[in-house]
Amino acid sequence: MKQVLIDRYGKPEKVARCADVSDVGAPGPGEVVFDVIAFPINPADISFCRGTYRLKPELPATPGAECVGRVSAVGAGVAHVKPGDLVINLQRENWTQKRRVKGDDVIPIPSRLDLRQAAMLRINPPTALLLLTDIVELKPGDWLVQNVANSAVGRLVIRLARARGFKTVNVVRRESLFAELTTLGADVSVVDGPNVSDTVKAKTGGAPIRLGLDAVSGQATARLSSCLGDGGVICNYGSMSGEDPVMPRGALTSGGQTLVGFILGRGLAKRSLSEVREIYADLGRQVLDGTLTAPVEKVYPIEDIKAALAHAQQGERSGKILVTPNGTI
Numbered sequence: 087m088k089q090v091l092i093d094r095y096g097k098p099e100k101v102a103r104c105a106d107v108s109d110v111g112a113p114g115p116g117e118v119v120f121d122v123i124a125f126p127i128n129p130a131d132i133s134f135c136r137g138t139y140r141l142k143p144e145l146p147a148t149p150g151a152e153c154v155g156r157v158s159a160v161g162a163g164v165a166h167v168k169p170g171d172l173v174i175n176l177q178r179e180n181w182t183q184k185r186r187v188k189g190d191d192v193i194p195i196p197s198r199l200d201l202r203q204a205a206m207l208r209i210n211p212p213t214a215l216l217l218l219t220d221i222v223e224l225k226p227g228d229w230l231v232q233n234v235a236n237s238a239v240g241r242l243v244i245r246l247a248r249a250r251g252f253k254t255v256n257v258v259r260r261e262s263l264f265a266e267l268t269t270l271g272a273d274v275s276v277v278d279g280p281n282v283s284d285t286v287k288a289k290t291g292g293a294p295i296r297l298g299l300d301a302v303s304g305q306a307t308a309r310l311s312s313c314l315g316d317g318g319v320i321c322n323y324g325s326m327s328g329e330d331p332v333m334p335r336g337a338l339t340s341g342g343q344t345l346v347g348f349i350l351g352r353g354l355a356k357r358s359l360s361e362v363r364e365i366y367a368d369l370g371r372q373v374l375d376g377t378l379t380a381p382v383e384k385v386y387p388i389e390d391i392k393a394a395l396a397h398a399q400q401g402e403r404s405g406k407i408l409v410t411p412n413g414t415i
C-alpha cells in the first residue's frame with residue numbers, strides 16, 4: 087500500500103515522498119482497520135515536515151493529523167463501529183491508504199456527510215468551537231477580533247460566533263475577501279496593517295473588544311492587542327508568520343491584558359471520551375446541515391504529494407488542499 091514518508095526534516099515538497107509499504111494487516115482484538123478516503127494538508131502538517139512542530143518523531147515518519155476513513159474490518163470487542171462506517175481518527179500518521187488503530191481512537195460520523203468536509207472535521211471545527219467557549223466567557227453582543235479570518239478556522243469562528251450572537255472583527259490580508267466573509271456572518275472586516283486599531287475603532291463605533299484570536303504571531307499579535315480594550319485576552323493558537331507572539335508591555339501592565347495559548351489536544355484532553363464524541367456528533371450535524379463548511383481548492387492523488395505540499399504553502403488560496411489516497415473522492 088502507499089504511504090507518505092519523510093526521511094529528513096526540511097522543505098515539505100523536498101522531504102516527503104509517496105512510498106510502497108507493507109499492508110497494515112487484520113485488526114487484533116479491540117482494533118479497527120479503515121481505508122483513508124481523504125486528508126487535508128494543514129499548516130501544522132507543513133510545520134511537521136519542516137521539523138518545527140512540537141512533535142518531532144524519529145525518522146522515517148508519516149505526517150497527517152487528520153483524515154476521514156471507511157471502516158473495512160473490526161477486531162473482537164469493537165462495538166461502536168462496523169465495516170462500512172465513516173470515521174475520523176483521533177491519532178496521527180494518516181497520510182496513507184489504510185490505518186489499523188485502537189477502536190477508541192475512531193469516532194463514527196454521519197454516513198451522509200460530504201466526504202471533503204468530513205476530511206476536515208477532526209481539527210479545525212472543534213478548534214474554532216473551543217476558541218469561543220474555553221478562553222473567555224462571551225455573552226451575546228460581545229465582540230471578538232481574529233486574524234487569518236479567511237482561513238478554515240477563521241471561517242468556522244465566524245459561523246459559530248454568529249450562531250451564538252457574538253460579533254466578529256475579521257482581520258485579513260486583502261480587501262477582496264470582505265464580501266465573502268460578510269456572507270458567512272462577519273460583522274466587520276479589515277485589512278491588517280499598522281493602523282488596524284484605528285480602522286477597527288471606526289468600523290465598530292469604538293465597541294469594547296474582549297477577545298483576540300491570533301494565529302499569525304510576531305507583530306500581528308501586538309496589532310490585535312491594540313484592538314482590545316483594557317482587560318482583554320489575546321489567545322495565540324498558531325504562527326503563520328513562523329515567529330513568536332509579541333505583546334506590548336503596556337498592554338499587559340497598565341492595560342491589564344492577558345496573553346494565553348490554545349492547542350486542541352489540551353482542550354479535548356480536559357473532556358471525557360463521551361464529551362469528545364458528543365462534540366464531534368454536534369459538529370458533524372452542523373456540517374451535514376451546511377452551517378459549517380470549509381472551501382477546498384484542489385484534491386490530489388497521494389502519488390502527487392510533493393505537488394500537493396507545494397500548493398498548500400501558497401498564499402491567497404481559495405481553500406484547502408486535500409489528498410485522496412485511494413482515489414475515492
Ligand SMILES: NC(=O)c1ccc[n+]([C@@H]2O[C@H](COP(=O)([O-])OP(=O)(O)OC[C@H]3O[C@@H](n4cnc5c(N)ncnc54)[C@H](OP(=O)(O)O)[C@@H]3O)[C@@H](O)[C@H]2O)c1
Pocket residue numbers: 128129130209210213234235236237238239240258259260301302323324325326327348349350351400401402403405406
Ligand atoms: N492550536 C491549535 O490547536 C490549532 C488547530 C487548528 C489550526 N490551528 C492554526 O490555525 C491557523 C489556521 O489554520 P487553517 O487550517 O485554518 O489554515 P488555512 O485554511 O490553511 O489558511 C491559512 C491562512 O493563513 C494565512 N497566512 C498564511 N501565511 C500568512 C502570513 N505569513 N501572515 C499572515 N497570514 C498568513 C492565509 O492568508 P492568505 O489567504 O492571505 O494567504 C490563510 O488565511 C494555523 O496557524 C494553524 O496552525 C491551530
